Amino acid sequence: MHRLFHFLYQHKAFLFFLILETICIWLIIRNNSYQSASYFNTSSYVVGEVLRTTNNVTEYFNLKDVNAQLAGENARLKKLLTKEYQKQDFIISNKSEFLKANQYNFIPAKVVNNSTNRFTNFITLDKGSLDGIKPGMGVIGQDGVVGKVKSCSENFSTVISLLHEKWSVSAKIANGGIDGIVKWQGTDPAVAELQYVGRHHHFSIGDSVVTSGYNTLFPPGILIGRIQDFKIDQGKPFYKINVKLATDFSTLKYVYVIENYLKAEKDSLEQSSNYSSDE
Amino acid sequence: MRSRSLIMPLLLVILFWVLQILIFRNFAFFNKAFCYIYIGFILTLPYEIPHMAAMLIGLFFGFTIDVFYDTLGMHMASCVFIAYIRPYVINMLTPRGGYDATMELSIQSLGFQWFASYSAILIFIHHTLLFAIESWGLNVFFLAISKIILSTAFTFGVFILLQFLLFSRKR
Numbered sequence: 001m002h003r004l005f006h007f008l009y010q011h012k013a014f015l016f017f018l019i020l021e022t023i024c025i026w027l028i029i030r031n032n033s034y035q036s037a038s039y040f041n042t043s044s045y046v047v048g049e050v051l052r053t054t055n056n057v058t059e060y061f062n063l064k065d066v067n068a069q070l071a072g073e074n075a076r077l078k079k080l081l082t083k084e085y086q087k088q089d090f091i092i093s094n095k096s097e098f099l100k101a102n103q104y105n106f107i108p109a110k111v112v113n114n115s116t117n118r119f120t121n122f123i124t125l126d127k128g129s130l131d132g133i134k135p136g137m138g139v140i141g142q143d144g145v146v147g148k149v150k151s152c153s154e155n156f157s158t159v160i161s162l163l164h165e166k167w168s169v170s171a172k173i174a175n176g177g178i179d180g181i182v183k184w185q186g187t188d189p190a191v192a193e194l195q196y197v198g199r200h201h202h203f204s205i206g207d208s209v210v211t212s213g214y215n216t217l218f219p220p221g222i223l224i225g226r227i228q229d230f231k232i233d234q235g236k237p238f239y240k241i242n243v244k245l246a247t248d249f250s251t252l253k254y255v256y257v258i259e260n261y262l263k264a265e266k267d268s269l270e271q272s273s274n275y276s277s278d279e
Numbered sequence: 280m281r282s283r284s285l286i287m288p289l290l291l292v293i294l295f296w297v298l299q300i301l302i303f304r305n306f307a308f309f310n311k312a313f314c315y316i317y318i319g320f321i322l323t324l325p326y327e328i329p330h331m332a333a334m335l336i337g338l339f340f341g342f343t344i345d346v347f348y349d350t351l352g353m354h355m356a357s358c359v360f361i362a363y364i365r366p367y368v369i370n371m372l373t374p375r376g377g378y379d380a381t382m383e384l385s386i387q388s389l390g391f392q393w394f395a396s397y398s399a400i401l402i403f404i405h406h407t408l409l410f411a412i413e414s415w416g417l418n419v420f421f422l423a424i425s426k427i428i429l430s431t432a433f434t435f436g437v438f439i440l441l442q443f444l445l446f447s448r449k450r
Contacts, residue, residue: 013363119419158349
């Protein structure tokens with residue numbers, strides 16, 4: 001027994017090292033696991049405040065670009081609105097249709113922290129649970145899909161960017177309604193891969209890839225990107241399609257968090273029928 | 280002398296932390312070269328500091344960096360590791376005359392060559408570990424390798440420059 005203690009004492013630094021590394025590895029695994037509640041990240045109060053202050057200083061340098069972006073989006077929305085007014089015969093006949101027409105709410109938020117060049121990228125927003133944001137909501141930018149809320153505090157939220165190798169989004173090629181899954185490959189922040197498109201389908205370069213609407217994160221038809229190139233290897237069942245992402249993640253300044261009023265209903269129905277939509 | 284030995288590390292912590300979080304967090308050359316200058320604080324810890332205390336400092340310092348990178352655990356693990364192997368690297372690099380009792384880990388007291396090899400070894404190990412953990416299970420081996428090499432060069436350059444800026448005026 002005495003020898004054992006002596007041994008432990010002699011190697012106390014090494015044992016201490018092992019204990020600390022075990023703690024770290026446990027934290028890494030816990031933090032990586034899918035949508036775990038995690039308290040120590042950029043949505044915590046102190047960290048969020050520091051990031052917001054930094055952002056307040058740096059945002060003046062790109063005000064011009066942001067103005068141009070917002071003006072562009074205003075113009076686009078105005079066009080959509082006019083189109084909507086012109087639909088004279090837009091009659092809502094029952095309650096279910098009314099609910100579906102007003103299914104989505106968009107919460108605008110400012111990006112206070114963003115990364116694009118790591119293997120796992122996250123975005124921090126300056127809105128949190130007080131503004132109605134909950135973990136699991138989808139996030140879009142003015143050009144297309146951005147990501148999904150991972151965790152939020154009262155005033156900040158952390159978003160898993162589309163540029164995260166563990167996350168993927170259910171998608172389809174708009175022209176022809178071909179289903180697939182868009183997943184980032186960890187290399188180029190402007191390009192992702194559209195997977196599981198069978199070899200019997202036909203499409204062409206430049207076709208737009210949009211959200212499918214099979215999951216409750218995004219409304220159907222939100223642009224993800226456009227097909228850049230594709231190839232198919234001999235004997236492989238699926239195409240290898242590269243998608244040029246519509247969102248420029250490096251200049252992302254303002255985003256919209258999507259609140260889906262019917263999410264709980266759809267999810268619980270699918271769960272009770274023992275079927276889960278892919279994400 | 281006594282007060283300086285307490286205030287100086289505190290100032291260094293703040294300096295390295297501010298440099299890392301507010302400035303170098305936003306830099307990435309060619310999307311590959313990152314600067315993790317904050318480990319300079321662990322590299323410049325005094326030699327006499329107890330081994331376990333150094334590891335604890337590494338753990339907490341890594342934690343404060345991790346919360347800003349949303350990578351809880353990764354920087355902690357790498358920092359603890361270099362804090363653990365630091366004494367062994369120092370012993371390995373023992374110069375001919377041995378070390379003085381009250382030695383300071385700086386270019387002035389140990390020479391450029393010693394200091395450069397010391398920091399290059401530890402920075403390389405830290406970055407290797409960090410990018411290995413980050414790209415775990417991902418099929419990006421060559422990208423990770425290029426990131427490790429470019430980032431090591433970047434951090435090393437900034438660290439040596441900082442050493443000359445901070446500690447050269449003493450003599």
